[in-house]
Amino acid sequence: MKILVINSGSSSLKYRLFNMEMEEVLAKGICDRIGFGMGSVTHKRPGKPDYHAEMIIPDHGAALSALLLLITDEELGVINDISEIDAVGHRIAHGGEKIKGSAVIGEDELLYLDSITGINPLHGPAGIKGIEACRTLLPNVPQVGVFDTSYHSTMPEHAYIYPLPYEYYEKYKIRRYGFHGTSHRFVAMQCAAEMGVPFEQTKIITCHLGNGSSITASKYGESIDTSMGFTPQDGLIMGTRTGSIDPTVLTYIMKAENLSAEEADDIINRNSGLLGVSGVSNDCREILDEETKGNKRAALAMNMLVMNVKKLIGSYLAEMNGADAVVFTAGIGENSPVIRSRICRDMDFFGIKIDEEKNIAASTRGAVDITAPDGTMKVFVIPTDEEYMIAKDTMDIVKKL
Numbered sequence: 356m357k358i359l360v361i362n363s364g365s366s367s368l369k370y371r372l373f374n375m376e377m378e379e380v381l382a383k384g385i386c387d388r389i390g391f392g393m394g395s396v397t398h399k400r401p402g403k404p405d406y407h408a409e410m411i412i413p414d415h416g417a418a419l420s421a422l423l424l425l426i427t428d429e430e431l432g433v434i435n436d437i438s439e440i441d442a443v444g445h446r447i448a449h450g451g452e453k454i455k456g457s458a459v460i461g462e463d464e465l466l467y468l469d470s471i472t473g474i475n476p477l478h479g480p481a482g483i484k485g486i487e488a489c490r491t492l493l494p495n496v497p498q499v500g501v502f503d504t505s506y507h508s509t510m511p512e513h514a515y516i517y518p519l520p521y522e523y524y525e526k527y528k529i530r531r532y533g534f535h536g537t538s539h540r541f542v543a544m545q546c547a548a549e550m551g552v553p554f555e556q557t558k559i560i561t562c563h564l565g566n567g568s569s570i571t572a573s574k575y576g577e578s579i580d581t582s583m584g585f586t587p588q589d590g591l592i593m594g595t596r597t598g599s600i601d602p603t604v605l606t607y608i609m610k611a612e613n614l615s616a617e618e619a620d621d622i623i624n625r626n627s628g629l630l631g632v633s634g635v636s637n638d639c640r641e642i643l644d645e646e647t648k649g650n651k652r653a654a655l656a657m658n659m660l661v662m663n664v665k666k667l668i669g670s671y672l673a674e675m676n677g678a679d680a681v682v683f684t685a686g687i688g689e690n691s692p693v694i695r696s697r698i699c700r701d702m703d704f705f706g707i708k709i710d711e712e713k714n715i716a717a718s719t720r721g722a723v724d725i726t727a728p729d730g731t732m733k734v735f736v737i738p739t740d741e742e743y744m745i746a747k748d749t750m751d752i753v754k755k756l
């Protein structure tokens with residue numbers, strides 16, 4: 356079965372074509388700068404040279420046409436005809452309150468997604484454009500949506516309601532939704548498999564630490580709490596986002612500097628976090644480099660990240676009455692032994708102890724158990740693979756159609 360996975364951004368369209376029988380990626384790439392004059396297309400196939408071209412890509416439909424031409428091209432292609440595509444899996448950022456799992460996207464679902472773009476103005480319209488383009492160009496192919504929020508739809512009310520007047524939840528659906536759900540679900544399931552325990556019998560804390568970061572508590576196979584909230588802005592300090600702050604800080608700065616809501620949004624989303632504190636970069640590698648040169652603000656930013664993660668792990672251990680494992684994933688979680696080591700330091704109270712040699716060696720591909728021999732809680736490094744999870748969900752759904 357061949358599944359095309361599509362991730363539509365406001366000005367980009369990423370794709371990955373899977374052959375699910377072999378669990379292999381046939382091709383992947385990105386159409387960039389859609390709707391911005393000259394755009395570009397990059398198309399990659401394993402073991403073959405990459406293809407790159409500059410072209411005007413007026414809209415998501417044009418991007419999809421370009422990628423369909425590429426994957427069926429005589430020289431650059433990986434399939435003979437688009438009829439070989441059995442289904443399309445779409446990465447959709449927000450499924451609102453109603454969508455609780457991956458699902459076929461028909462007319463009703465599209466209308467629902469359109470109705471919730473107000474709470475998802477950045478990614479909502481882009482996701483819809485991607486689905487619409489696929490429905491036009493691949494009219495007989497099932498379209499499946501896999502939602503960043505849906506894994507967290509199992510959170511109890513007391514985990515997702517904000518302590519605001521309840522009417523704002525009723526009027527505007529302001530609540531914690533959580534994001535990165537596909538990644539948390541994938542690595543938590545992998546972790547359970549590594550431990551040889553059914554997912555439904557595990558308690559796992561997954562730390563997705565990348566440019567955007569979140570931590571999730573999964574109890575007996577379900578997300579029961581997560582650090583991102585109404586938007587991906589909540590929770591941990593991130594590359595350029597604040598994470599959780601005293602909300603009054605924002606209104607104070609807005610008044611003091613006479614800022615509009617858009618300007619304030621920009622500050623907390625694009626100019627804050629590791630970048631805002633360090634003044635160096637949003638990239639953890641550059642901040643770590645500066646820290647070793649004695650840059651105090653770089654050290655401060657790193658200490659804040661480490662403390663944020665420790666606090667959340669501690670709170671989820673309290674919420675779940677312990678856990679079987681902690682998992683590190685995404686750019687920082689998978690690649691930075693230094694950050695993993697600092698997070699796990701002085702956590703032996705919880706039974707968290709890592710083997711430093713295994714920790715350093717773990718920065719490769721594949722799941723690695725870095726637990727020290729006397730650690731009673733497992734610690735894993737597990738590379739995330741959201742695209743594979745999307746393809747797998749899509750396959751499972753279309754097989755039942």
Ligand code: AMP
Nearest residue numbers: 565566567638639640685686687690691
């Ligand atoms: P992601 O959003 O998951 O792609 O993660 C991107 C982030 O991972 C980058 O901004 C880097 O800060 C971080 N990263 C990647 N490699 C390393 C590394 N070797 N050490 C520390 N951070 C890393």
